[in-house]
Amino acid sequence: MSMNLYPFSKYDLRQIAKLPSDISALAEKYPCEIINVADAIDDDPFPDGYIPHIFEIYYGTSDNANIYIVDGVLQDYNVPEFDGNTPSVSILFDGNFAYIEVEGKELLNKLGGAVLPHVTINPSTLIEILTRGVSHD
Structure with missing residues (x-):
């Protein structure tokens, strides 16, 4: 290669x-x-009942998490637009890779018995997410 x-x-x-x-x-x-x-x-898969404190999802080659959840509270949501499916998806739990997919093919799955957190949204975070890119001309 x-x-x-x-x-x-x-x-x-x-x-x-x-x-x-x-x-x-x-x-x-x-x-x-x-x-x-x-x-x-x-790495070992996450154990049964594991709830991540920090849950990050990256689409494509984003430098920052596109979805960022801390202790069940959505901190950021900024998902880019793609023509068709995203070329890659990476999921991290507490800074450790839990899942990686490329071109629709699962390359890594360490999710194990992890439980995704119930997600809540802080109203100020929701307003900030919704107003991104809105021009105030």
């Missing part, structure tokens, strides 16, 4: 080489996602 398009470190290349070939073949197109899969592949 040629890794010319992305500057992978020697450590990254060793980690990627441990992955199944159908996953490692996606490394040039989805370098961050594949490195995250490689780093989390040996």
Whole structure:
């Protein structure tokens, strides 16, 4: 596999080489996602009844969480528009990768027995989310 398009470190290349070939073949197109899969592949699934304190969802190559929930309260919701399905989805529980999907294919699933929190929305957060991008000309 040629890794010319992305500057992978020697450590990254060793980690990627441990992955199944159908996953490692996606490394040039989805370098961050594949490195995250490689780093989390040996982690244990979340235990039964685990409720994450911090729940983050990233779509595509977003730098910040598109959905960010802390202790069951929605802190941010900023989902980009895509033509068709999002190219990738990454879910983190308390800073640990729980799920990664690329092009509709599940690459990592450590959800185990985790329970998604009941989500509430603070009214001021809701107003801020709803008014994003609204021009006041």
